[in-house]
Amino acid sequence: MSAPAEVAAAVASAPRPLLLAVDVDGTLSLIVSHPADAVLVSGASEALARLAALDGVTVAVVSGRPLHELREQFGFRLDTRLIGSHGLEDSSVTTAHLSPAEEARMEALRSELDAMAAGVPGAWVENKPLSEVLHVRGASEAAGDALLAEAEARLRDRPGLSLVPGQRGLEVAVRAASKLPAVERLRAQTGVAAVVYIGDDMTDETVLSGLQPPDIGVKVGDLPSVAPYRLDGPADVVQMLDGLADILSRVSR
Numbered sequence: 001m002s003a004p005a006e007v008a009a010a011v012a013s014a015p016r017p018l019l020l021a022v023d024v025d026g027t028l029s030l031i032v033s034h035p036a037d038a039v040l041v042s043g044a045s046e047a048l049a050r051l052a053a054l055d056g057v058t059v060a061v062v063s064g065r066p067l068h069e070l071r072e073q074f075g076f077r078l079d080t081r082l083i084g085s086h087g088l089e090d091s092s093v094t095t096a097h098l099s100p101a102e103e104a105r106m107e108a109l110r111s112e113l114d115a116m117a118a119g120v121p122g123a124w125v126e127n128k129p130l131s132e133v134l135h136v137r138g139a140s141e142a143a144g145d146a147l148l149a150e151a152e153a154r155l156r157d158r159p160g161l162s163l164v165p166g167q168r169g170l171e172v173a174v175r176a177a178s179k180l181p182a183v184e185r186l187r188a189q190t191g192v193a194a195v196v197y198i199g200d201d202m203t204d205e206t207v208l209s210g211l212q213p214p215d216i217g218v219k220v221g222d223l224p225s226v227a228p229y230r231l232d233g234p235a236d237v238v239q240m241l242d243g244l245a246d247i248l249s250r251v252s253r
Contacts, residue, residue: 001230001231001232002218002231004231004236004237004239004240005240007218007229007231008240008241008243008246008247009243011196011216011240012247012248012251014194014215014216015193015194015214016056016057016192016193017057017058017190017191017192017193018056018057018058018192018194018195019058019060019183019186019187019190019192019195019196020051020058020059020060020196020198021059021060021083021195021196021207022048022062022197022198022199022237023061023062023198023199023200023201023220024038024061024063024065024070024074025038025063025064025200025201026167026199026200026201026220026221026234027198027199027204027220027237028040028041028044028061028074028234028238029041029044029074029234030233030234031167033137033138035069035135036073038073038074039073039074040074040075041234041238042238043238043242044234044237044238045076045077047238047241047242047245048241049077050241050242050249051241051244051245051248052079052080054248054249057248058081059080059081060080060081060082060186061076061081061083062083062087062197062207063082063084064084064086064166064171064179064201064203065084065085066084066085066089066128066129066130067082067085067089067091070082070084081186083179083186085128085129085130085131085173085177086131086164086171086173086177086178086179086182087178087182088130088131088173088175089129090182098129098174101160102130102174102175105160105161106130106132106174109155109161109172109174110125110132112154113132113134113151113172116134116147117134117147119147120143120144120146120147121138121139121140121143122137122138122140122143122144123135123136123138123144123147128171130173130174130175131164131171131172131173131174131177132171132172133166133169133170133171133172134147134171134172135168135169136148136168136169137167144168148165148168148169148170151170151172152165152170160174161173161174162174162175162177162178164177164178164203165202165203166201166202166203167201167202167223178203178206179199179203179206179207180206180207180210183195183197183207184210193214194214194215194216195211195215195216196215196216196217196218197211197215197216197217198220198231199218199219200219200220200221200223201223202223205223205224205225208225208226208227209226216228216229217229218230218240220232220234220236220237221233
């Protein structure tokens, strides 16, 4: 693991203007059994606000969560740029409604996943605006793994569906979903010199793999990663963000 101070110093050396993009679950909040119980760890909001107030720094939250949860559950400020649903929702634009064909796929998908989850104790399905998520964190490891494998095999080649594997879960969207194109859109829109991305999940690895110098990737947790820096958990992320704000504040004076 990297020390938070080491990562803060490395990020502070990146050229500005800088885009700091951060995941939420497992990065700014602890992973919990039920997503509705997750909260930001102490100091997370304050650290992001400090950085967003600095010249030459754009802060964005990039999450698999729908926008309404990012606002209502985590309390992100109205002036914070939010990318939700793995890039399918953007707080800067009006979210497109589902087409009739997408609505039909969502209804069929929900019924199919509900039926599959019903056969495995501890498994359940989360309903999102543009996707359904099969969760197996509450199931036994063997049963959960088998259920995820079955769902992926069934749905992998289904027309009109996009699969997003995660930690002890499988998200299935009715539109192509990926955080990488969303981050690249943010890069183009903001005209930054470098992107810093911080995330913990398999969906974040697509972004981390797409970064190029002088970009900087930071992996949270112990999953395999191409990122050159790694932090232990959300508390270390907040410590790193505070340290970064301290350094950049001194440089700006």
